[in-house]
Amino acid sequence: MAGTRLTITPPKDFDLARDVCSYGYFVLAPNHWDPASRTFMRVLELAAGPATVRITQGDASSRRRQRGAPLKLAFDRTLDRPEQAEAKRLLARMLRLDETDADLRAFHAIDPRWKKSGRGRLFRSPTLFEDVIKTVTSCNVAWPSTVKMNERLCAVCGRKAESGLYAFPSAKKLSRTRAGTLRGRCSVGYRDQRMIDLARMFVRGDIDEAWLTDAKTPDDEVFEFLKTLPGIGPYAAGNIMQLLGRYSRLAIDTETFRHAKTVLGYAGTDAQLTKKIKAHYEPFGDQVFRSYWFELWDFYESKQGPSHTWERERTAKAFTAAQFKD
DNA sequence: GGTAGACCTGGACGC
């Protein structure tokens, strides 16, 4: 790529392979992780149009872990100064560079199981809007359909970069898209109007990201607000909470019940399991989601190998609750 | 406050 090249100095323990491959969204379009080269690539929607960024850490030819080494960004076009700042801001959100080494030490003090691996950061999207829409695509559907919806949303509604790759659609674009297009061409089904309504709320400013991320805003108020959004119920709200950096709640879905039965050895009705699950994670206080998630992720890695080696095509098919029932 | 049924897609299964 012959465009702008930038460098970001991450926190000392940041590990690109570990910290990108830490949450399922890293395999959803427009994200692309290449296990062989340990390179992350996606299109960012910037002020002057879409730009593809390729991210490596340290010496790409080395197989050694290079925690804390500079992140090298290579773009497919030239970015002016404001765009460079915008790109860095979006990538910092995506990679959770705001989670400092001290933040992670605090998490590991509560749950020391992840101290050795250093796990703590959870990959997310460059924008809250993309995180919310991705969460809606993960509701009431098997994982392969979530993968497909995100691919189609980008291909049908996203802008094309010089690289030929597509961006995730902006809120503005999605707010003007017809429900029939989303349903017919993006396979989002009944989620069509809910996605458009969400996009319109973002465009109008009805969703106040500053308030949602303000440390002074109580978790309970954020959770209750999220549940008022179209297509967002208790599971989705819990998931968006963690995407906002609020780890005090679980996002309970069928996968949680599968985990409770097969890994934790619990039995009973869903209501009984929910009580046992909450009791199990209670000791982790305001970090329950991370403790839950890395237990789950550990299980996936025990079945599929280290997450940074997962091929996109295989991952698209492998990760469904049904695959792990036994 | 709790719950049954509808919503939509895609995969599994039986014929």
Added chain:
DNA sequence: GCGTCCAGGTCTACC
């Protein structure tokens, strides 16, 4: 190849 059933979380109507 076709039809049927089922899984998946949210929403609405109803009790």
